[in-house]
Amino acid sequence: MDASSATARTAHVVAGVDFGADSAAVAQALIGVGVWVGGVGGRIVETEAYDRDDPASHSFAGPTARNAAMFGPPGRADVSRSYGIHWCLNFVCREAGHGAGVLIRALEPTDGLDTMRARRGVDDPRLLCSGPGRVGQALGIDASFNGFALDAPPFALAPRGANAVVLTGPRIGISRAADVPWRFGAAGSRFLSRPFR
DNA sequence: CTTAGGATCGCCT
DNA sequence: GGCGATCCTAAGC
Numbered sequence: 001m002d003a004s005s006a007t008a009r010t011a012h013v014v015a016g017v018d019f020g021a022d023s024a025a026v027a028q029a030l031i032g033v034g035v036w037v038g039g040v041g042g043r044i045v046e047t048e049a050y051d052r053d054d055p056a057s058h059s060f061a062g063p064t065a066r067n068a069a070m071f072g073p074p075g076r077a078d079v080s081r082s083y084g085i086h087w088c089l090n091f092v093c094r095e096a097g098h099g100a101g102v103l104i105r106a107l108e109p110t111d112g113l114d115t116m117r118a119r120r121g122v123d124d125p126r127l128l129c130s131g132p133g134r135v136g137q138a139l140g141i142d143a144s145f146n147g148f149a150l151d152a153p154p155f156a157l158a159p160r161g162a163n164a165v166v167l168t169g170p171r172i173g174i175s176r177a178a179d180v181p182w183r184f185g186a187a188g189s190r191f192l193s194r195p196f197r
Numbered sequence: 198c199t200t201a202g203g204a205t206c207g208c209c210t
Numbered sequence: 211g212g213c214g215a216t217c218c219t220a221a222g223c
Binding site: 048050056057058080081082083084085086088090103105131132133134137171172173174175193 | 213214215216217
């Protein structure tokens, strides 16, 4: 690293994850990492990577008011609407202005289960955070969380413990670039939105 | 267990 | 005017 160079980037390391890296590497590194919002959360078991030159990404068409956080500095939150109804939580990657991120698709809930149940209206732990829309609802995410740093309240991240066994597969629910294997998941987890094969 | 349809909003062509 | 990084419910086999 060359700190005197104009192109040198800050490490942006949170919970052992270098958010300055490319989105696929970050998505893989996030499996097993703990995430909490206001004390409610758990262990990340499923992610998907998105990048600027990626027809499936919300950042593909360039910066807009809506995806501004995605083009901000890495290590922050980006919140987007899905199908006009759900809030999806992304973690920004690369460097400011690039427009890359990782979609948090599923958690294994460990803390604040009762809060999640109240927000989600279901009891089964497997249905609390198993899908991007469910994660957003269970954690109480909305557009006001755009641009929040991941290493400051209400957010908190914790490094993963033992090295997780990470599975890879095609991303879900998209029509463009559907063959790119940028979906990652914790092997054997019962909290995936859908199984890997 | 699989399939189908509706809800609902911002940005695109 | 159409579509999407989804979820839920209901109905059919």
